Amino acid sequence: xxxxxxxILGGHEFESRFIxxxxxxxxxxxxxxxxxxxxxxxxxxxxxxxxxxxxxxLDHIPQGVTLLPNTSGARTAQEAVRIARLARELGCGDFxxxxxxxxxxxxxxxxxxxVKATEILAKEGFVVMPYMYPDLYTARDLVNAGAAAVMxxxxxxxxxxxxxxxxxxxxxxxxxxxxxxxxxxxxRPSQACEAMxxGAAAVMxNTALATAGDLPTMANAFRQAIEAGRSAYLAGxxxxxTRGASASDPLTGFLxx
Amino acid sequence: MVKINGxxxxxxxxxxxxxxxxxxxxxxxxxxxxxxxxxxxxxxxxTVLKDGDSAxxxxxxxxx
Numbered sequence: 001x002x003x004x005x006x007x008i009l010g011g012h013e014f015e016s017r018f019i020x021x022x023x024x025x026x027x028x029x030x031x032x033x034x035x036x037x038x039x040x041x042x043x044x045x046x047x048x049x050x051x052x053x054x055x056x057x058l059d060h061i062p063q064g065v066t067l068l069p070n071t072s073g074a075r076t077a078q079e080a081v082r083i084a085r086l087a088r089e090l091g092c093g094d095f096x097x098x099x100x101x102x103x104x105x106x107x108x109x110x111x112x113x114x115v116k117a118t119e120i121l122a123k124e125g126f127v128v129m130p131y132m133y134p135d136l137y138t139a140r141d142l143v144n145a146g147a148a149a150v151m152x153x154x155x156x157x158x159x160x161x162x163x164x165x166x167x168x169x170x171x172x173x174x175x176x177x178x179x180x181x182x183x184x185x186x187x188r189p190s191q192a193c194e195a196m197x198x199g200a201a202a203v204m205x206n207t208a209l210a211t212a213g214d215l216p217t218m219a220n221a222f223r224q225a226i227e228a229g230r231s232a233y234l235a236g237x238x239x240x241x242t243r244g245a246s247a248s249d250p251l252t253g254f255l256x257x
Numbered sequence: 258m259v260k261i262n263g264x265x266x267x268x269x270x271x272x273x274x275x276x277x278x279x280x281x282x283x284x285x286x287x288x289x290x291x292x293x294x295x296x297x298x299x300x301x302x303x304t305v306l307k308d309g310d311s312a313x314x315x316x317x318x319x320x321x
Contacts, residue, residue, distance in 0.1 A: 021321035030319075045320025046288075048262040048313065051281035057317050058286065070320055082290065086315050089288035089295050157321070184321075206321035 010127030010148040016040040021206020030060040036219035070097040077116035098130040107157040111138040122146025134168040153184040158207040160187025173199040189225030196229025274301040
């Protein structure tokens with residue numbers, strides 16, 4: 001692979017295109033997950049602190065990994081802004097993944113509130129990575145609001161159903177001049193690979209690993225799939241013919257007149 | 258009474274620093290919002306909690 005092929009987010013360069021979630025599995029598996037994933041970015045959530053649980057997730061994340069706090073739990077732009085400010089006050093950088101949901105059944109993001117929060121936080125100097133429902137007009141609003149990337153969902157959070165919104169993500173990839181990072185619903189390495197073949201800049205996965213039989217091995221499988229998909233995208237996929245066939249062998253017949 | 262993380266507590270009169278250590282929080286691992294605004298760590302020692310204040314004390318957990 002081309003060594004100059006970097007993912008750039010808010011002026012920061014990353015070689016890995018696999019953004020790892022840290023939810024729903026043991027803190028003891030985090031280090032192995034990061035290493036097997038080759039991840040350089042890991043997401044976290046912010047919650048009311050617990051005085052009984054003295055162990056911090058930060059003690060389990062290897063040095064040099066960029067933390068990407070999310071604003072999960074926010075139902076409005078204003079709540080997302082408060083959570084983002086608290087996350088920055090925790091002293092681990094300026095990255096934030098905006099996640100605003102009013103609906104607890106399907107966990108779908110509220111695009112309008114997400115645009116509002118992006119605008120406020122980008123002005124405050126955050127590297128803003130908004131999670132969104134893949135809609136072209138919203139994506140354009142996010143660009144204008146100062147987002148560093150756009151993170152469309154592939155299917156509902158935690159569903160492992162794969163690229164249900166594939167055609168709409170492709171529109172964002174084709175039309176939006178920011179990294180498009182496919183987030184939520186990616187359940188298998190083959191789906192992550194397909195997203196990367198389409199030209200996604202990166203893939204984020206959490207539940208696919210947390211619910212796998214062997215988490216570190218699945219992290220490794222995702223890493224390989226994401227790298228393969230990126231290589232294929234850079235190589236340029238071969239064309240598809242809709243009808244008929246195209247011989248791979250020379251068409252000169254022999255053994256008969 | 259001071260509302261901290263949604264619960265009423267007898268913390269009025271204590272500084273934020275005193276409250277955090279008496280309640281068992283690790284000051285390095287938390288962030289504090291007081292009445293809707295971030296309270297910088299450098300202000301913990303000088304900020305006294307008052308009756309009617311509302312505070313959030315948060316930390317990082319695993320998440321996607």
